[in-house]
Amino acid sequence: xxxxxDAEKKVFRxxxxxSSYAFCIDSHGYLFHLYYGAKISDTDLFYLQSSLQMASxxxxxxxxxxxxxxxxxxxxxxNGTGDYRVSALSILGENGSTATSLQYRSHAIQKGKYALEGxxxxxxxxxxxxxxxxxxxxxLTGAEVHLLYGVLDNYSAITRxxxxxxxxxxxxxxxxxxxxxxxxxxxxxDMVHLYGQWAGERQVCRAPLTHDIxxxxxxxxxxxxxxxxxxxxxxxxATETTGEAYxxxxxxxxxxxxxxxxxxxxxxxLVMGVNPIxxxxxxxxxxxxxxxxxxxxxxxxxxxxxxxxxxKLYRSHLCRGEWKEKIRPILVNNWEGTYxxxxxxxxxxxxxxAAELGIEMLVMDDxxxxxxxxxxxxxxxxxxxxxxLKGGLKPLVEKVNALGLKFGIWFEPEMISPDSExxxxxxxxxxxxxxxxxxxxxxxxxxxxxxxxxxxxxxxAISAILSSANIAYVKWDFNRNLTEAASAxxxxxxxxxxxxxxxxxLYSLLDRLTSAYPHVLFEGCSGGGGRFDPAMxxxxxxxWTSDDTDAMERCRIQYGTSFVYPPSSxxxxxxxxxxxxxxxxxxxxxxxxxxxxxxxxYELDLxxxxxxxxxxxxxxxxxxxxYAPLVQGGDFYRLLSPFESENRCAWMSVSPDxxxxxxTFIVPRTRVNFNSYLRLAGLDPRKKxxxxxxxxxxxxxxxxxxxxxxxRNYCDGESVLxxxxxxx
Ligand code: GLA
Numbered sequence: 001x002x003x004x005x006d007a008e009k010k011v012f013r014x015x016x017x018x019s020s021y022a023f024c025i026d027s028h029g030y031l032f033h034l035y036y037g038a039k040i041s042d043t044d045l046f047y048l049q050s051s052l053q054m055a056s057x058x059x060x061x062x063x064x065x066x067x068x069x070x071x072x073x074x075x076x077x078x079n080g081t082g083d084y085r086v087s088a089l090s091i092l093g094e095n096g097s098t099a100t101s102l103q104y105r106s107h108a109i110q111k112g113k114y115a116l117e118g119x120x121x122x123x124x125x126x127x128x129x130x131x132x133x134x135x136x137x138x139x140l141t142g143a144e145v146h147l148l149y150g151v152l153d154n155y156s157a158i159t160r161x162x163x164x165x166x167x168x169x170x171x172x173x174x175x176x177x178x179x180x181x182x183x184x185x186x187x188x189x190d191m192v193h194l195y196g197q198w199a200g201e202r203q204v205c206r207a208p209l210t211h212d213i214x215x216x217x218x219x220x221x222x223x224x225x226x227x228x229x230x231x232x233x234x235x236x237x238a239t240e241t242t243g244e245a246y247x248x249x250x251x252x253x254x255x256x257x258x259x260x261x262x263x264x265x266x267x268x269x270l271v272m273g274v275n276p277i278x279x280x281x282x283x284x285x286x287x288x289x290x291x292x293x294x295x296x297x298x299x300x301x302x303x304x305x306x307x308x309x310x311x312k313l314y315r316s317h318l319c320r321g322e323w324k325e326k327i328r329p330i331l332v333n334n335w336e337g338t339y340x341x342x343x344x345x346x347x348x349x350x351x352x353x354a355a356e357l358g359i360e361m362l363v364m365d366d367x368x369x370x371x372x373x374x375x376x377x378x379x380x381x382x383x384x385x386x387x388x389l390k391g392g393l394k395p396l397v398e399k400v401n402a403l404g405l406k407f408g409i410w411f412e413p414e415m416i417s418p419d420s421e422x423x424x425x426x427x428x429x430x431x432x433x434x435x436x437x438x439x440x441x442x443x444x445x446x447x448x449x450x451x452x453x454x455x456x457x458x459x460x461a462i463s464a465i466l467s468s469a470n471i472a473y474v475k476w477d478f479n480r481n482l483t484e485a486a487s488a489x490x491x492x493x494x495x496x497x498x499x500x501x502x503x504x505x506l507y508s509l510l511d512r513l514t515s516a517y518p519h520v521l522f523e524g525c526s527g528g529g530g531r532f533d534p535a536m537x538x539x540x541x542x543x544w545t546s547d548d549t550d551a552m553e554r555c556r557i558q559y560g561t562s563f564v565y566p567p568s569s570x571x572x573x574x575x576x577x578x579x580x581x582x583x584x585x586x587x588x589x590x591x592x593x594x595x596x597x598x599x600x601x602y603e604l605d606l607x608x609x610x611x612x613x614x615x616x617x618x619x620x621x622x623x624x625x626x627y628a629p630l631v632q633g634g635d636f637y638r639l640l641s642p643f644e645s646e647n648r649c650a651w652m653s654v655s656p657d658x659x660x661x662x663x664t665f666i667v668p669r670t671r672v673n674f675n676s677y678l679r680l681a682g683l684d685p686r687k688k689x690x691x692x693x694x695x696x697x698x699x700x701x702x703x704x705x706x707x708x709x710x711x712r713n714y715c716d717g718e719s720v721l722x723x724x725x726x727x728x
Contacts, residue, residue, distance in 0.1 A: 002016060009046060011023070011043045016158050016298075019156040020037065021296075022035040031075035033183045034073070073185065078090070078100040079091075085269050092174075100141070101139070104134065107132065108133045110130065114131045117163075117288070119293065120535045120539070123320075131150055132149040133147070134149075143172065148162065152313070158295075161291050164288065165287070173282050178271045179273040180296065182296065190208050193216045194230055197226065198225050199528060203557075211263070219278055223253050224530055228532065230247070232248065247309075254502065272294050282494055282497070307562060314537055314565065329360035329521070331602070340367035353607055359606075363473060364408070368388060368389060379412055381421050383464075393465065431446040432486075433485070434488045451489055455505055475523045485502065510522075528547035542569050545557055549575035549579060552666075552668045555668060566636070587717065588613055592616065592620040629655075635653065638651050647668065648665070650664060658682070660723075677707045679705065687699065691708070
């Protein structure tokens with residue numbers, strides 16, 4: 001029973017994997033948080049509630065009860081009624097006030113995991129999970145708030161979301177509705193989060209909390225390159241393998257905010273959900289608003305333990321469809337190979353070489369539709385450019401299939417070029433605040449995805465292409481952020497709903513398409529990894545990680561991405577040198593070794609490779625077939641961080657039964673006479689492993705404690721792959 005309710009003490013205890021989470025209903029109907037951390041066995045935990053009495057500057061409730069909400073640890077703190085810290089909920093009532101109050105009304109414990117209307121979420125069946133649904137009410141506005149908790153037996157993860165229903169008789173406006181709030185009785189934490197930019201996503205930032213409010217957020221309309229919807233609070237001494245880590249990851253692709261406030265009492269409050277900036281949602285009587293899901297993970301095996309829980313949970317209970325656990329095909333994408341300059345002949349030449357080298361799929365990237373020969377036109381015109389592809393898509397796909405390759409195609413559905421037939425026909429479909437001119441980025445506007453007619457157009461246009469030929473894969477791109485995001489379709493007082501409605505419209509379209517084409521492998525993309533978030537993983541089990549394909553930059557980007565996202569989702573390609581983004585030259589081997597850590601492929605013109613490089617492709621293809629089950633289905637351990645040293649980077653994958661491992665060691669920048677001992681992780685200490693390259697057998701305990709001795713002189717950018725196989 002992962003969810004316990006002690007009816008006498010009125011304490012809930014949620015046991016998730018090796019963690020426990022506890023809170024209580026106090027005699028005034030407040031929900032007070034009691035504990036989150038390593039597994040515990042008591043429920044009589046009321047004594048943990050903060051009993052600090054403050055001065056007159058910390059108000060007491062209206063009945064003058066002898067406590068103040070301003071210092072209490074709460075499950076879902078509200079705005080304007082005595083708690084001045086960051087709140088989870090703020091409702092603007094008909095009386096013009098945002099003072100909100102919630103009282104416990106009832107609760108239900110059910111088998112299985114709740115689902116969220118219109119939003120992707122972790123899923124689990126009745127044998128794997130339980131749901132706790134707590135009903136709170138604001139008597140004045142009639143707001144009924146369902147706090148949902150999902151507890152999965154076998155994962156140290158608790159999911160949270162809130163559903164707000166207007167049970168009153170007059171409309172109100174939700175100004176803020178977080179997915180989760182978490183109060184800690186300490187601020188002895190470092191905060192870890194992932195920041196970045198185009199071609200430099202998910203860089204790791206770790207810094208101690210201080211007495212302030214630290215916010216990681218996006219208001220770009222997508223989860224964004226700039227900040228990932230993730231943060232972790234970790235003990236100062238936490239490492240990859242030891243110490244406590246509390247992960248918080250939001251299953252959402254739009255504007256989000258994760259706020260961490262530390263007060264003078266040295267407590268920490270973490271609040272996460274839809275960004276309240278540029279957000280307001282009118283709820284009429286009887287209507288409901290559902291927040292996205294927050295996924296909280298506890299680990300006392302450091303950041304590595306936290307990441308492995310996210311990897312397993314997201315791979316098996318968030319990704320959906322037939323591809324989620326399947327080894328991904330090796331693809332060649334023509335983007336960096338040809339950019340817009342291709343035709344059928346060129347693609348077939350690449351496909352022919354690909355087939356000879358053992359590559360399994362050709363992906364035709366941007367430029368196949370409308371009259372698009374550069375980025376200045378045709379987004380929205382999802383019909384084949386017959387000047388490039390004479391006779392259309394079908395003959396091309398048939399020829400590619402005849403070579404033994406699958407065929408994949410690129411779309412950027414949410415966009416519209418001012419120079420497009422679609423724009424000339426439907427200029428009003430452009431997302432723009434009435435009375436303003438839309439800002440332009442990469443020569444394109446954004447479609448108003450809140451509109452059903454726009455979603456229907458896209459469903460039909462994309463379906464027509466997907467049904468016209470044997471298409472096995474779709475790359476779904478999104479190459480700019482939202483501006484002037486106020487849908488003309490909505491009345492002025494509802495225009496702050498646009499950002500969230502945009503995301504709901506996107507999910508609805510993706511849901512329809514992935515259901516209609518269950519065999520198609522979808523890959524997410526946004527100028528590289530600008531929308532690499534858990535929600536997109538529900539529709540696309542892999543995401544293009546970055547437009548930066550430089551192997552050294554990729555070490556950092558993929559390392560950071562692995563904090564939350566499973567290797568199977570991290571799309572990684574070998575590209576040409578000098579690298580198109582950085583101008584750097586790294587060896588073909590290293591480019592392959594780095595890309596081998598994810599969903600592997602090539603991003604170059606295969607016809608331009610030398611005979612020697614082609615032999616290396618064949619070798620990499622064979623390696624991928626040998627190692628992909630281990631990389632995509634195994635446990636991932638970060639060993640040496642490229643954020644801590646510019647000289648060394650290492651990670652490894654271990655098979656679930658610990659009978660096999662693959663170690664990747666990279667030297668981004670070399671030093672002369674530099675020792676390189678590498679302690680491994682995750683092995684069975686008692687098993688003996690054969691290091692195939694060295695021809696040496698060592699036990700797991702030796703490999704994890706003494707380590708490998710990889711000391712020698714390396715060139716900049718050199719790397720080694722070490723495959724270990726248990727021999728007894
Ligand atoms: C984005 C993607 C690239 C490529 C181009 C095409 O930048 O990240 O991989 O598809 O768009 O325009």
